[in-house]
Amino acid sequence: MNKTSTEQYNYTIVRSFAFSALFWLVIGLIVGLWIAFEMFNPALNLTPWLSFGRLRVVHTNALGLGFGLSAIFATSYYILQRLTRIPILFPRLAQAHLYLFNTVIALGALSLFAGMNTTKEYAELEWPLDIGVVIFWVMFAINVFGTLIKRKEKQMYISLWYIISMTVAIAILYIVNNLEIPVTLFKSYTVYAGANDANVEWWYGHNVVGFIFTVPILAMFYYFLPKSTGLPIYSHRLSIVSFWALNFAYLWTGAHHLMLTPLPEWIQTVAMAFSIFLIAPSWGSVVNGYYTLQGNWDQMRTNYLTKFFIAGITFYGLQTLQGPLQGLRTLNAFFHFTDWVVGHVHMGTMGWVTMVISASFYYMIPRINNTELYSVKLANTHFWLILVGQFIWTITMWIAGIQQGAMWKATNPDGSLMYNFLDTVTSLYPYYRLRFAAGVIYFIGILFFAWNLIMTVRKQPSQAEL
Amino acid sequence: MGITSKPVVFAVLAAVVILIGTTVTVFIPLFMPSTQPVSSYIKPYTAVEQEGRDIYMREGCNNCHTQTVRPLRTEVLRYGEYSKPEEFAYDRPFLWGSRRTGPDLNRVGGKYPDSWHYKHLDSPQSMFEKSNMPPYGWLAKNRLDTSYSFKKTSTLGYGYSESDVRQQIDQYRLTVTDKSYPSKESRDKITPPELGKQLTEMDALIAYLQKLGRDVKKMEATK
Numbered sequence: 187m188n189k190t191s192t193e194q195y196n197y198t199i200v201r202s203f204a205f206s207a208l209f210w211l212v213i214g215l216i217v218g219l220w221i222a223f224e225m226f227n228p229a230l231n232l233t234p235w236l237s238f239g240r241l242r243v244v245h246t247n248a249l250g251l252g253f254g255l256s257a258i259f260a261t262s263y264y265i266l267q268r269l270t271r272i273p274i275l276f277p278r279l280a281q282a283h284l285y286l287f288n289t290v291i292a293l294g295a296l297s298l299f300a301g302m303n304t305t306k307e308y309a310e311l312e313w314p315l316d317i318g319v320v321i322f323w324v325m326f327a328i329n330v331f332g333t334l335i336k337r338k339e340k341q342m343y344i345s346l347w348y349i350i351s352m353t354v355a356i357a358i359l360y361i362v363n364n365l366e367i368p369v370t371l372f373k374s375y376t377v378y379a380g381a382n383d384a385n386v387e388w389w390y391g392h393n394v395v396g397f398i399f400t401v402p403i404l405a406m407f408y409y410f411l412p413k414s415t416g417l418p419i420y421s422h423r424l425s426i427v428s429f430w431a432l433n434f435a436y437l438w439t440g441a442h443h444l445m446l447t448p449l450p451e452w453i454q455t456v457a458m459a460f461s462i463f464l465i466a467p468s469w470g471s472v473v474n475g476y477y478t479l480q481g482n483w484d485q486m487r488t489n490y491l492t493k494f495f496i497a498g499i500t501f502y503g504l505q506t507l508q509g510p511l512q513g514l515r516t517l518n519a520f521f522h523f524t525d526w527v528v529g530h531v532h533m534g535t536m537g538w539v540t541m542v543i544s545a546s547f548y549y550m551i552p553r554i555n556n557t558e559l560y561s562v563k564l565a566n567t568h569f570w571l572i573l574v575g576q577f578i579w580t581i582t583m584w585i586a587g588i589q590q591g592a593m594w595k596a597t598n599p600d601g602s603l604m605y606n607f608l609d610t611v612t613s614l615y616p617y618y619r620l621r622f623a624a625g626v627i628y629f630i631g632i633l634f635f636a637w638n639l640i641m642t643v644r645k646q647p648s649q650a651e652l
Numbered sequence: 653m654g655i656t657s658k659p660v661v662f663a664v665l666a667a668v669v670i671l672i673g674t675t676v677t678v679f680i681p682l683f684m685p686s687t688q689p690v691s692s693y694i695k696p697y698t699a700v701e702q703e704g705r706d707i708y709m710r711e712g713c714n715n716c717h718t719q720t721v722r723p724l725r726t727e728v729l730r731y732g733e734y735s736k737p738e739e740f741a742y743d744r745p746f747l748w749g750s751r752r753t754g755p756d757l758n759r760v761g762g763k764y765p766d767s768w769h770y771k772h773l774d775s776p777q778s779m780f781e782k783s784n785m786p787p788y789g790w791l792a793k794n795r796l797d798t799s800y801s802f803k804k805t806s807t808l809g810y811g812y813s814e815s816d817v818r819q820q821i822d823q824y825r826l827t828v829t830d831k832s833y834p835s836k837e838s839r840d841k842i843t844p845p846e847l848g849k850q851l852t853e854m855d856a857l858i859a860y861l862q863k864l865g866r867d868v869k870k871m872e873a874t875k
Contacts, residue, residue: 239786380741437674448739
């Protein structure tokens, strides 16, 4: 294989994972809308399979694992080939990876509907499916490292560093947190008890978000932003420092999810300190993104992809400020367990993650099909709908969180509680209605996104490019 | 930097960097008894309570209910004594939760009679018109499957023999099906007649809820 022309790259696998991502995105959002409605109208809990407690897990898994991972696999296989200048080393293995991945996610969704659920957040799949996850991750890792070792480009660009650290970190996190003893085929118990289990779980819970919703999204950002804008990344040195500092600091911070719980105080305090430290490497990437556009800010108007990336990195910047602050013990005492945190998570996923994945797909899919995007106008509509939808969604939840936090703490002059618990719940229903409406706006934007890409691949390849 | 042209060295270095914080904050605490202390006052769940806990997990109750009372004045006022590390020694997994859509349940044991729970689980809206909790009346229509109860409790290391487990199940069945069971009326109302003399999933779930926070009271009383 001496030739490195475009035709030799394996784009079928990229396209297949990209459309798997779109499929799980739509499914996950439909479930999300359903449970958003249940929050103010419990009559929608029609059957055990449709009850909130089961569906919430289907929602998080379909989007986190289904949508998130397949988008990561699609872009990683693309970036990997472009930056090494060789095709994927084991194309058949990649094909098997695709089939196994979608089978595990589909069975995962069905098993969660059926209540087979370990209850460890973002690690709810039962043990046979955990084994499936580990196998497809190893398949992916073999292709990543095989292709990297055989590469034709001497230096590995930043995006490849992020793909490497994700591959390593997710393997460690997933295996350690999912160590469990099977009782039946559908039931197991974790090996950790009580406070230890909580500590392991939130080390995992925080970092699985870090290494699925931050690290690989940064890989996309560092690759597709310069590609889309034609501008080189502002500072290579800043990206080196940010990369190592982020990978070092992230793993210390999980216990900020366990503030004021029975977990030993020193673990909580260490987590708090490292959370504040984490602002620096996070903003390293934010600054790098903004400065890349230096002198070319007109691209926000002229290049439809640029605004996805810049809006995305802005939400990443806000996210990485909000996160460490709500991790502070005093603020956490107020915000934890409220909808504030739900708003926080969704700014990251609906803002940063989806914005960057959307733009990466818009860049990638027309190119691998030798064609132009079906409609830039539709892409712009998609941008504004998900931006507005996300804003209304998250701001509504922050207000709801502040309100409920304040009501929980409110006392009468004699020191007794001012509100019973139910009052604090029912006072949130107007916000829940608004949140549902915002979700619908966002969902319509995502439907435009999916439609646009489907129409793009259905177009004939343009003759000029052939 | 030289390592950007050596993918395997790069990966090993990344793994080392990732494992430093992991080792200090997660791996080492696993081997420190102070992370999860034990107390002789805190007893493992009975086989029936454990079955109830598994139903709590299956239905994802932890998605809306927390099980950890923080040492904050208004929280202690609302729920009771704040949570102590000893209480969770047998919790595999922990069920502290992350969002309090419904109230915390770590101190719910003994707070209400069983009859309250039968009525409330069957139809939360019949007691609190505006509650958004899903109804769980169908749990009373499912016979409790105890075929794995012994395997479960031995996997969890509770130290019960097979006959202990059988006895715990029989004893609880006799309790809730007895004519003098104080919550008989509300149980009969939602339990189909053919299951009247057997244990249902609802019975087990309520047994579990009634266990929450009970042992720690004895521990606190002796301090």
